Amino acid sequence: MFQTSSALHRNVHSQVADRVGSSIVRGEIGVGEALPPEMQICEMMDVSRTVVREAIRTLTGKGLIESRPKSGTRVRPPQQWNQLDPDVLRWHLETADIDRYLAKLFQLRTAVEPGAAALAAVHAAEDDIARIRAGCDGMDAAETNEAFVAADIAFHQSIYFATRNEFFWPIAQMFEITLRQSFTIAAPGAHRPRALIEHRAVLDAIATGDADGARDATVVLLQHSADDLVRIRGREFEAPARPAKRP
Template sequence: MLKTSAHLVRNIHSQIAEQIGATIVRGEIGPGEQLPSEMKICQMFDVSRPVVREAMRILTGKGLIESRAKSGTRVRPPELWSHLDPDVLRWRLATTSLDSYLQKLFELRNAVEPAASALAATAATPDDRSAIAEAMDGMAAATTNDEFVNADIAFHKAIYIATRNELFWPIAQMLEILLRRGFTIAAIGDHRARALAEHRAVMQAICAGDSAAAHKAATVLLGNTVDDLQRIRTYGE
């Protein structure tokens, strides 16, 4: 019984943090603006002070707000938010246009993925190479768009993990959220055979320990992916 009660309380904390966090990310409460008082939030959600305080701690941990004794709780500037936090990512994606989202996604991937592929070529363990190959096999065997997308995400996540550099790993962890939207669009095109060949080239270079070839193959893959998405977005399937 105690476990059930604690679980319910945690859910209330999360629900309040979800609503306030999404409101902040949407810009309805701007940077530097003060949140309603603790008592006011208690009244708004019909909850106790401990529940509100825990919700505030959640949002503070995500970098969205800060509390000071004399100025209350205020929204921090967006550049100080924890943008890799899964919740912040979700809230941001919900407020961003698809074209803007795709542009930002490819700016990120172009900056780091070829380098990650090159590093993985020399740092990957046998298990890492097996994970990349298994995801590649999953892409090749996929009979539905969902299966293809899931395997494609697993492929790219495995590359970041295979760098054996823990600073790359948070990128792998956020790919499930970031990549699914773009990959789902790309999966409907008629370019799957070419995409499979390009992914296989990345895999083979990594498994062969050839950093230069892995960097080049990843760059080619990303470039064609951008072109495919632009074509699909412009002309439809």
């Protein structure tokens, strides 16, 4: 229990929260089960009660646990966790089946991203469009896969921020963690020239205020991204149907 993860450079209470949180996400402490008593955690991790209590507060804030009189500190159902929290996302990624993870990520992007692009076309200000364009230009200029991935993530994040709708912003923020895995897998492929054209099509539609065009271009981009991962990973990933031609 409480295996050490890769985040041990952080302060002590964050290290404790990281170890306990990752154990919960891995299922080593099940839903409804109580955490060990404070003093036991102190002894197991060689830390003070103050450190443990701060870690417990951190995990409570992320929705993983709750403390009640007489019943102790217990694990909450995953439906009540803050699934967009960066640490919770990272703990999931540390143990996730990559193909299942990618399939779920595509489900989310399919449901949300075409609509976000359409909203961006309506609401984006000049600085929003400049950031989207900078992501596109960064992809075009990238000399390494790492630089290409970073620019690609920035491009998609900027679209969500350009909606000017704060309820879309947490999705953009989670992309720094969630999309990196997907984009890194696909970055070395020979599809890059086509991907650049498709990203430019999304940019152009947003820049000209064409909401329908932005939505359709995003659907095409996601469909081809899914196709690329099928070729690389050898399995299906859910992507949207291609847009019907408009009369």
